[in-house]
Amino acid sequence: LLTIVDLYEKKRTELGIERVENKPKLTTPETNNKSVITSQSKIKIEILDSTSKKEFNILAKEKSNDKESVIKPKKIVSYNLLLPANSLQKRAAQYQAIVDKESKRWLIDSALIMAIIHSESSFKSNAKSYIPAYGLMQVVPTSAGHDVNKYIHKIDAPMEVSDLYVPLVNVETGSAYLNILNNRYLKAITNEQSRMYCMIAAYNTGAGNVARAFNKDRSTNINKAAIVINSMSSQQVYDHLVKNLPYDETKNYLKKVNNRIALYK
Template sequence: MFKTFVASALLISCASAISSFDSYKKSQKSNFTQEKSQFSDYKKAQQKAFSSYIKELEKYWKKPIMTSKKKLVSYAKDKKSRTIIDFGHNRLTIETLAKETQEAEQKLSLALVQAVTFNTEDFYNNDEFEQQLAKIEASHKIATPKIDAEPVLAPIFFKEQPTKKSLYHFVKHNITPEKIQIQKSSKIKTDKVYTLTISLPKDATIKRSFIYYEDVKREATRQQIPLALVFAIIHSESSFNPMARSYVPAYGLMQIVPRTAGIDAYYHLYKKKRLVGSSYLYNSKNNIKMGSAYLHVLYYKYLHHIKNPTSRLYCTIAAYNTGAGNVARAFVGTNDTYRAAQMINRLTPEEVYTRLLKDLRYSEAKRYLMKVRKRMKLYKKIYES
C-alpha cells in the first residue's frame, strides 16, 4: 500500500514537474517572442531617428557622414564642426564651417583638443544621435549600461596623460595655414569649409590594442580560444573602433549582430535568450565578452565535429563573418555542418583553407579569412611570444 502511494506520488510529482517545465519553456518562448517584437519596433524607431538626424545634418553639410565600422564621427552641438577618426586608414580629419580663417582656426583648435582627449564615454555623451538612440532603447526596455571611459586617441599621440602645455604645443604644431584646406562651397552661403587632416602614427592600431589587452586575455582564457584570434577579429571587424556601427546592424569592437550572434553569445553566457541594443555593445567589456563567447559557440558547438583544431579554426573564422551554414555550403552545397565536417575531416588544414578561399559563397568572407589568419600571426608575435 505504501509502495503504491509512493509510486502514485512520484508519478503525480513527475507529471507536475514536466507540466511546470513545459509551462516554463512556453513562458520563455513567449517572453522571447515578445522581446523580438519589441526589438523590431526598436529598429524602426532607430531608422526613423537616423533619417531625421541625417535631414538635420543636410542643412549644414552636402554629404553627411556617420559613424561606421572603422570610422568614429562626432559632430559639435551646433553641427557646424565634425571630427572623423578613420581607424582603417589611420587618419584624423576635422572639418568646420566658418566665415573667415581666424574663426575657423579657433573652432579647429577646440575640436582637435577634444579629439585627442575625449574617451569613449565623452564621445558617446557628446553624440546627439547616440543620445536619441539611448532614449529609444530605454523606452523599449533594452539594456543600456554605462559606457566605459576608455581613451581613444590620447595613447596614440602622447606617452603620458596630456597636460595643458603638451596640448598647446600639439595644437600649435598642427593648426597651421599650410595644413588647412579651404573649400568655398558650403550649404551655408556665408560660410566656407575648413579642413584639417592629420595622419595617425603607423603603429596606432597596435597601440590601441594595448587598451583592451586585459579584457581580451580574460575572455579568451575563459572561452578557451586563442588570444591572438580575438585581437585579429577585432582588428578586422573595427580596427579597434569602440563605437563601430554597420548597416547590418552590428555594433562595437567585435561587430556583434544582436539578432544572431548576440542571441547565441548571451545564451551561452547567461543561459537565457535576450536581445541587447547598441549601447550594451558599445561597452567594450560586454562586447569582448560577447564576441569571445560567440567564437566559443562556433568552435566548440556548431563546428565541434571537425577533428583537426587548425581546420576547425579556419572554419570558425569564416563562420564568424558569414555563418556556420555558409561554411558548410562550401563543402557539401547545403548548410548541414555535420555532413560538411565528414568531408573536412578527410582534408589537411591547408586543403580546408584552400577550399574555403575557393568555394565560400561571398568574396567578403574569403578576404576576411585571409586577413584574420595573417593578423593572428601578428598578434601572436606581440602578445604570446
C-alpha cells in the same frame, strides 16, 4: 596662334562673305537675311568641328581691360594629412588586458581575438556597420548576441545595442560566440587548425554558409560538411574555403584575419 575671332574671319573669307556695317552678307545678290544667318551659323559649327577641345583650351581668349588673358583649365587639389603615429597600435594596447582575460575564460587564442577585432573595427569601440553590427567585435544582436544570451546567459532574447558599445561586454560576447562556434556548431571537425579556419569564416557568415562550401548539394548541414573537412589537410581546408565560400566578403575576411593572427602572437 589664331584666336577664335581669327578663325571665324578666315572661314568667312573662304565662303565669300563680306563684312558690311558689322553684318555679314554673301557676295551673290540673291542672298537674303535668312541665308546669311544660316551661313554664319554654319561657319561657327565648322570652326567648332574642326577645332578640338584641347585646341580651344589653348586658343580661347577673353579681353579684359584691353589685356588678353588665357582661360585656364580647372585644377585638382590634393591634400596630404599627417596621421598620428602608431594610432592603431595604441588603440589595440587599450584592450589587450580584456582580450587576455576573455581568452582564458572561453579558451580562445588571444591572438585570434585581437586579429578579429583588428579586422572588424580597427579597435574602435563605437564602430557600427550597415548590417548592423556593433562595437569592437562587430556583434550582431539578433544572431551572435542572441546565441550568447541563450547558451551563456540563459536569456532567449537578442543583446541590447547599448551593452555592445561597452568594450568589456563586447569582447566577452564576441569571445563567447567564438567558443560556441568552436565547441557546439563546429565540434565535429577534428583538426584544430581546420576548425579554426572554419570558425573564422563562420564568425563572418555563419556555420551554415561554411557547410555550403563543402557540401556538393550546397546544404547548410555542418555535420555533413565535417565528414568532407575531416578528409582534408588543414591547408586544403583553407584553400577550399577561400575558393568556395558563398561570398567574396567572407573569403577576404578569412584571409585578413588569418594573416593578422601572426601580428598578435
